[in-house]
Amino acid sequence: MSTERSKRKPFPWVQAAVAAVVVGASIVLGAQIFERQLHPESAGVAPAPRVPGAEFPTDTFAGKDVEQPINYSHKLHAGDLGINCLYCHTYARRSKVAGIPPTAKCMGCHTVVGTDKPEIEKLTQMWQSNQSPAWNKVNDVPDFVHFSHERHLQKFLFDNPEMDIKNAPDVCAMCHGDMNQVGVAKKMKPLTMGFCVRCHESNQGPSDCTRCHK
Amino acid sequence: MSKTKINRRNFLKVLGLGGAGAALAGCDMPSTVTLEEGEEKIYSYLAPEEYVIPGVGVWYASTCLQCPAACGTHGRVREGRVLKLEGNPDSAVNAGKLCQMGQAALQAHFNPDRITAPLINGQPASWDDALALINEKASGGNVAWMTGTVSGHQRVLLDAHLAATGKGHHYAVETVNARAWTDAGKTVLGDAMPTLHLDKAKAVLSLGADLLGTWISPVTFMGQYGKFRAAPRGVLIMVEPAMSLTGANADQWVAAKPGTEAAVALGVGHLLMTKHGLSLNGMPNATSAFQSMTPAQVHEIAGVSEAALNKIADTLVSHSPSLVIANASHAAARIAMVLNIMLGNVGKTLTPGASIAADPLAPMMGSSKDLAEFAQNAAAGKIDAVFISGANPAFVAPQGLDMAAALKAVGFKVAIATCHDETTKACDVVLPLSSALEDWGTHVPAYGGKPGVVHLQQPLMEPLHADTRGLGDILLTLGKSAGVDGLDAFEDYYGYLRTAVSAMIGSELEGDWHRVLQAGQFETRAASRAFSAGHDVALGFSETAVSGLHLVTVARQGLYDGRHANSSWLQEAPDQISKAVWDSWAEIHPKTAASLNLKDGDYVRLTTASGAITTRVFIYKGVHPNAVCVPMGRGHTDYGRWANNGVNPLTIVDAHLGDWQSSEIIATASLVKIDAAGENRHLVRLMDTDQQYGRKLVATIPAQQFGRTQGGA
Known part of the structure; x- marks a missing residue:
């Protein structure tokens, strides 16, 4: 057994680098192949809505269908009836989070509208027993990411001279996809760091780590 | 191990490279953290107040109950939960500041060991x-x-x-109280809680009063201390057997034998009379007590050198007005009060206190x-x-x-x-x-508040436990x-309190009540007190602790008297002196340790007349060689999941000794015997070494040079 301590073999940098690249690439490719959820080429055929003065992110994501306590329909409210996103998600322009509208807001209409429908009856029952629906969260970023709805709406909507507030859904669609087509909710954009960074690059958003990772 | 090709160093290199490669390429990789669809619940409000916005905190005012000081607090509430506490800037007690114990009130509230049913x-x-x-x-x-x-x-x-x-x-x-000081104030000046003006004093002599750590209202004193230390810089002198947070900040730290602070104070008075020609008019008792305590005697009794004593006396005279405070014993506190009279501090840095006129609400300390x-x-x-x-x-x-x-x-x-x-x-x-953050109440700060101001405690969130x-x-x-x-007539305490407060502020209007809630305090009639002429009380002290090793139990800001030992934050917060966490220790002077052949981390059995505890040694120069200092607060047996560590030195304090002319339990006068218990284990400390190993992290000068430039020279 050698007792030499000073003589050390040189570190195999080349092999290590190759191994690292292989490991990294195989993880990514594996994810793309097996998860079958990241398919830029499978983007919908419908022309994506455009926000003036901004590069619209094109990535899409095939989210799961998540069961919800009340079968609310974005398609009906936002799509067919044309209610602006910010009417219900009023916190989006004031806070980090867009928030689920308070039940009081739902009941503002639904004490008179559609009271005979089973889903509205469910909602009314919850309202009367002082219960909030336990929605299952669909769009989420990890806790170490600080995303602010307020800041993004400020840039793309309120500080954007060519944008009218009635076109707010176009801004929301940058990260949420076309919510006019879905029921309660579906994740339609990957919301990965790559997705965020590409958009920040093309729209001159801040690129320092600590803006999002605080 | 030499046969394996990959050693620890190379393993870490490969891991780092692989990790970095995966992270760079993986920004687009959907992973468990980005694929959380349907994993978490999200609840909406039913009918929120207009100003409530999810994701945006609302600050409510309340009062801190972590120690008896009753500081005003602001608590940030978001989505119905209290997340952070800060000091209430409008409170005269703490002026927007809050100590670590106050911050940790959150943990007292969210503690998983809360009792939930009768x-x-x-x-x-x-x-x-x-x-x-x-x-x-x-x-x-x-x-x-x-x-x-x-x-x-x-x-x-x-x-x-x-x-x-x-x-x-x-x-x-x-257990942590200021009874010595308040009794002395009442006896000598006729006011139990005189107002101290540290900010106006040019020198402060403290006889065992840890005003920055645990004494009366630490946050009030910390604020005043800041002003006291601003230019021209005040001089702080501390006399105590074991270094406290205040002692660590002092310009001159004087180690006295446990329980002999009173002798040092008498010696200072002696020098003020004989060397500086000060006198006490109409107080022959006090005068004779001072005259009979010569510096040579002080040296014999307290182990404080004549040079140190002279320096204290000189500083107090050259830095007028000064202030002398004490909490070491009733004897020391009385002498401190008389020294203030002799030095002419009364009316300058020591003025009559004021409180509220409504006596039934006054604090029972x-x-x-x-x-x-x-x-x-x-x-x-x-x-x-x-x-x-x-x-x-x-x-x-x-x-x-x-x-x-x-x-x-x-x-x-x-x-x-x-x-x-x-x-x-x-x-x-x-x-x-209910926790302090779920409860209603009114609190009159014992010290530091604006006269006549009552602090209001309001719930910062709904009760966590319904019962x-x-x-x-x-x-x-x-x-x-x-x-x-x-x-x-009252269905609940809220109704009682609201009626009572409305009567005190003279208004039943909704808006005025909301203003009280918003401010966290309200003003009512104040009553100011007055000093009587200095009573010529007998001064002296009991010579119980002149020789032999003595147990000194002290409270440190953090676990306090043990009530905060069930907070993992405060267990984890390093002790101010030893920097130790999560366990007990006994501070012993290097000389004492050498004579007993003890090393750092050695377990020792400390035996007094009342019992024995076993803990490990922390060798430290900031204790008198005659003292063994064991901070209190640890050694719980039934206080939740975080408190079962360390030993409780309070159990072996001799209960029957009593302080001079009082029946307080005094924590520094129990004779103690040290026996090695055999084992040695490393004491976990945040700052594990006193050496800088030549790195110049902190600029240092030799102690002698420091003595020439600082400390009232």
């Missing part, structure tokens, strides 16, 4: 059953209360309950004398039933008081507590108390069933 003989019960049992067993005879410091309307209701049930007594127990009296009366069978809230007698009582037997001798014991502790275990009925009740609500219920007049 218990009868350890078995869960309903409130109705518990209250019925209380009515049956504690409605007549000698029904006593034991609490910590109480004030405000809780005190009013408590006094009313005591008066209605009969002849019981209210024992206010605080605790002491250890009440603990001893409770033990004596209980053991003598004089107490039929006792309600205990905000005090843990089974933990803080020295073994000599035999608190277990005393509690057993009380026929019926009710604990009102948020968490189980050594005392709730010994009680027949345990009532689950807990606030102290005021419990007092109201007990008061009603004891037949206290005028309580039947």
